[in-house]
Amino acid sequence: MTADLVVTGGRIWTQDPRQPWAEALAVRDGVLVAVGTAAEIARLAGPDTTIRDVAGAMVMPGLVDGHVHLNLGGSQAAFELPLLPTDDLPTILGKVRRWAGDLDAGAWVVGGIVGSTVLDGLTDAGFLAQLDEAAGGRPVLLRDDSMHNRWVGSRTLEAMGVDADTPDPDGGHYVRDRAGRLTGVLHESAAAQAESAFARSIADPQARTAAAVRTAIEVLNGYGVTSAQEAATMLGPATALHALEEAGELNARVVLSAPVRPFLEDGIVGEELIERLAGLRGDLVRPDFVKIVLDGVPMTRTTALLSPYRCHHGEKPFRGELYWTLDELVAQLNRCAELGLGAKLHATGDASVRLVLDAAEVLRRKTGSDIRLQIAHTEFVHPDDVARFGELAVVADLSPYIWYPGVLQDSIAAQVEQDLVDSSWPVRDLVDAHALVAAGSDWPCAAPTPDPWTGLETLVTRRNPDERFPGTLNPGQALTVAEAIAAFTTNPAEAMGLGGVTGRLAPGYAADFLVLDRILFDIDPGDIHATAVEQTYFAGRLVHERKPSRS
Template sequence: MTTTVYHNANLLTCDQSGNRASAMAVLDGRITAIGNDGTVMAAAGAGAESIDLAGKTIMPGLIDVHNHHAIAGRAILYEVVFPPSLDFDGILAAVRSACETMTGERWAVGGNFGSHHLERIDTLDALRQLDDASSGRPVSLRDDSYHNRWCNTAAMQAAGIDSTTLVPGQGKISTDPSTGRATGLLVEAATALVDAVSEEANYGDPAINQKAAAHAIGVLNSYGVTAFQDAMTFHGMLANLADLDLKGELKAWVVATLPAHAVMYLPGPMGTDLFKVKEQFRTRHVRPDFAKFFLDGVPMTRTSAMLEPYRPSAAFGCCYRGGTTLTLPQFAKMVAECERHGLAVKVHCTGDGSVRLALDGFDIVRDFEGPSDLRHQIAHAVFVDPEDIKRMAALQVTADLSPVLWYPAIFEQAIRAAVPDKLVDRMAPIRDLVEAGVSIAGGSDWPVAPTPDLWDGLEGMVTRRNPSGGYDGQLGPEQAIDVQTAIRAYTLGSAEVMGLDAETGSLEVGKSADFIIIDRDVTKIASNQIAQTKVLSTWFEGAKVYER
């Protein structure tokens, strides 16, 4: 093969020293030289192909430590999609339009309605209007956290749901206080009742799911993403990823996170049954190296486990703090089992109470099992007690951060309606985490976020504002970090905690030629311009996989 030299570039290596260069040589998908134009040209030899970048900026491909790619792909291709900002009447109109054009036995599945609608839809009047809009077709709509569903009567009947249906764990079938009838609002584990039925109706064909996964990875490439951690990888998803890679169609490094226990609906095996077969699906680019836990829910429905009480309410009283899905002994035992299978864990914790239990569990496992090279992650880390920040550093636990969940927006407003201001104002203490020595990694949580646009999250970390300009205010400005630290969270920092840093995350000799060409140098522009960055092209293992 011929060496290709990219020269006359503004090249950000994002290596440990933050070096810059003007040229890079690539051969057979690997970086063979980096430096100034003359040095790299000489190293490449006379037969090298030369690409003049005319001063454009090159940097490593972005890394998304938290997304749900296959679910996002299905939403784009097959579902009713609308923004969380859509009003109640707009949601009904979207459902009506979708149902009018649908055929067969498919459900109208989609979302994401804003969490601020939860109180409005939890009524029999809202259920009646949803029934009218859907013309008898089952409908299941997700909220913007993906933890709750709004279903019509046809969906509840298909799932066998009524006011007497039992729900395990923290799940809830909401009912009308006067009549006792189910309103259609399903919280947390209750969503499994409808998801199991809609999954069979809409996604029983594996080809549909593989097409969705491939489409989603193309979307990720278009945003400059060349590696990601899927945050909940079911058996079928894992098989699809492996198959795509074996066919040469997977254009990203993927770290899979296998469900360790059932909280919501999980198709296929989970826990030890899935861990035992994971190596069947390991390929060059697919790494089934993590297990996923949910220790709590989301603050808006008061299912996050908090150390201090939520705001007083008629439904929960004055001193409610939520709870965890597992006890400390259960969690510690399960983490130890994961480690015995060679799996690090990613733990969903949105409340500071669940963060504390997770750290207690990791502490216990280290006491009994001794040191480990496995790097566990706390996903979201929205609320973290200051004392637990120090413990995260001591235990080498990574903070997996998704700014779209906390910067000023509908999400933040809905959280503030349930959680006291003094706690909300200190959400996502990123600067404190960094200064304490905690590794941070950036994620989109797509499709909870409408797109996997990591520039949006990167700007949010730096400004603590909503980059869209549609929401005023700045959340905890004292927790802002500098742009170089934020960039690291979406490149080498994520690669390190995902176990990919030997392959990708920085532009260095010997690593995979995973890079993007962008329209600006994000280190030299105003911080409120970062989210406007456009990816001109994306390259994976030296091959162009996207061009604007």
């Protein structure tokens, strides 16, 4: 059989335990037909075969992002005011002022990421006045690094129908100062109301969503990502992905996760959404999961913990609240099993993680169901529960971009007892307990890009590559480089139901692979974050090529 494409002359890391390294690979019709020595693969080349000599470069499987928000991330990249989580308040206000000055009449100022440490300090209505002034009276919506909270201006509050006397919504909070005045900070479901108000202002929401999703895929390809799990998929983004696939223009495999209850974006949820997404299924777009949110985020004390939060202002000990009971969760997972769907479960606290494991145990024991279950953001896990991940075949869906010392961790440490922070993200223990550990970016949460190389480095070093944030976080939980690569390739592919399709370079697998500018195993792990992807191939097609740097 003659190959369409031969890649040779490199060091190929296959992620195939039977043959970890190879010299060359051959592709036909988007599928790998052979991986082996240069001599073996050369025999598959014909007169029409494209030969790519990578001149000693490292080749590896395309990366798999197990947790990403394509519409939010793509919208941020394509349309919105870029803010860094390290920006202080004067910098944010300055960027808002400049951005607002370039907008058309009536346009909103929308952007992110506002660091949690900044949001924590917006405790007075005077900050709302500063935001209004910077925006020139325009409606403003700024997202935080958790994507659970927002900072909005007075015009936005008006569009939401919210004033100083409006009671808090269920599952949310309009933050007020000591005098009862609104600060513009919104928590949880209150943030969803702001997003709905902004959505109503968009003249052609489907066109915007289509552009956002297309941009998100291009960004992911640029970082070497060829497959992803959309972590909370609404109908608009799913429709856009389906349209791209129908047009032959979707350069990634995307697994969808349908929220079963209202979350942070407007639109239908639950069984109606599940049914609509099922009609969009294709070879690349796979609506195979639901999304279940068990709690919130520790920065706003909405994470459910087994031990109390730090107390403030004489408050009684508080552990957060669970959004589901055990019976409710078991019933939902049973319904998932009936529908043949997996579940991605947002659980950021050790109490919510335990609830998921308890429900998984009931599901496995009573029904024998083997549906895929993922716990997203396994930040805090009680030691007694670590082994249960492997025993119950529950995936640890991690976002290593979040845990390294930095702005987000500073805000978390202000709310959560230090011993819990010090024991967070127990990745080494999970791997040793035979849990499937899968990494994802959670873009656009925490970081302005879905850069996987930063996250991969952090799994190994437990340090922030940014020297402004010294120290390590729970360093005994570090992984090896090979284990970290697995967390970004084979593991999330398996967790998403794509384990037989992508994530490794072996005959019969999709020809999703990367050419890198360095050999990851030969460099200081502290330099992994600087890795650049020279080329990204998806199904044997070149979908990204790095532009030459200007000298």
